Amino acid sequence: xxxxxxxxxxxxxxxxxxxxxxxxxxxxxxxxxxxxxxxxxxxxxxxxxxxxxxxxxxxxxxxxxxxxxxxxxxxxxxxxxxxxxxxxxxxxxxxxxxxxxxxxxxxxxxxxxxxxxxxxxxxxxxxxxxxxxxxxxxxxxxxxxxxxxxxxxxxxxxxxxxxxxxxxxxxxxxx
Amino acid sequence: xxxxxxxxxxxxxxxxxxxxxxxxxxxxxxxxxxxxxxxxxxxxxxxxxxxxxxxxxxxxxxxxxxxxxxxxxxxxxxxxxxxxxxxxxxxxxxxxxxxxxxxxxxxxxxxxxxxxxxxxxxxxxxxx
Numbered sequence: 620x621x622x623x624x625x626x627x628x629x630x631x632x633x634x635x636x637x638x639x640x641x642x643x644x645x646x647x648x649x650x651x652x653x654x655x656x657x658x659x660x661x662x663x664x665x666x667x668x669x670x671x672x673x674x675x676x677x678x679x680x681x682x683x684x685x686x687x688x689x690x691x692x693x694x695x696x697x698x699x700x701x702x703x704x705x706x707x708x709x710x711x712x713x714x715x716x717x718x719x720x721x722x723x724x725x726x727x728x729x730x731x732x733x734x735x736x737x738x739x740x741x742x743x744x745x746x747x748x749x750x751x752x753x754x755x756x757x758x759x760x761x762x763x764x765x766x767x768x769x770x771x772x773x774x775x776x777x778x779x780x781x782x783x784x785x786x787x788x789x790x791x792x793x794x
Numbered sequence: 795x796x797x798x799x800x801x802x803x804x805x806x807x808x809x810x811x812x813x814x815x816x817x818x819x820x821x822x823x824x825x826x827x828x829x830x831x832x833x834x835x836x837x838x839x840x841x842x843x844x845x846x847x848x849x850x851x852x853x854x855x856x857x858x859x860x861x862x863x864x865x866x867x868x869x870x871x872x873x874x875x876x877x878x879x880x881x882x883x884x885x886x887x888x889x890x891x892x893x894x895x896x897x898x899x900x901x902x903x904x905x906x907x908x909x910x911x912x913x914x915x916x917x918x919x920x921x922x
Binding site for chain 2: 660663664667670671674677678679680682683684686691729761775776777780781784
């Protein structure tokens with residue numbers, strides 16, 4: 620099962636708080652601390668980005684938050700995909716596709732921001748919040764009958780992010 | 795890639811959202827205690843009371859800026875360990891800024907914006 624992306628924001632509109640308030644809650648737990656911690660970090664980062672935008676958008680804060688968001692996406696998605704692959708989870712391909720689509724959507728927003736489009740990233744905090752809630756509820760909960768903490772790479776997220784980047788670079792080199 | 799283990803870190807930064815971002819990053823590295831200061835004077839007080847294994851320092855701040863704070867650390871002010879590692883994370887750019895920072899005694903100079911990977915590399919460099 621895949622999940623639709625969340626709504627975007629028209630240019631020039633002020634950042635709106637997400638319906639979920641950028642807060643994790645126990646109902647979102649998948650029962651594995653490392654993965655729950657990643658999810659909590661996503662909500663916290665989306666909240667920070669929203670606050671920075673609402674406070675006037677200092678570029679160094681927003682640019683740093685966007686870099687971190689893409690790294691969090693790479694690292695967290697790799698953590699989950701490695702765990703699913705380790706147990707032969709039958710819906711791994713579908714889950715990877717959902718990850719790929721969101722990763723590309725986030726990349727497109729960040730690129731637009733980097734190219735100087737005003738307010739390009741205004742809707743990103745809400746998008747992250749909405750997408751993540753739906754993805755956890757529909758896609759992540761589906762793997763909880765298959766994976767346990769024992770098969771999850773529990774290293775800090777930065778190491779997973781670097782591993783994912785290295786893998787992507789190696790793949791690009793072979794093209 | 796090496797694993798970082800930091801018991802106590804001090805973030806010195808006047809922008810609250812930037813402080814939060816740095817705190818998040820240090821948290822993902824597994825840092826034990828993270829103390830936040832909004833200027834160099836608060837940082838000196840925090841270091842005097844508990845020391846730190848790493849200081850992430852902004853440059854332009856009211857009351858006491860990052861370079862002055864670094865000089866005072868290097869002078870061993872108030873019993874602070876003069877060898878306390880300092881990573882300067884600044885919105886300034888250019889070789890002149892970098893030279894001034896190293897002359898003040900910072901261990902590593904970084905320009906904002908930053909990424910997880912960059913800050914991790916900086917910490918690995920200064921903490922060995």
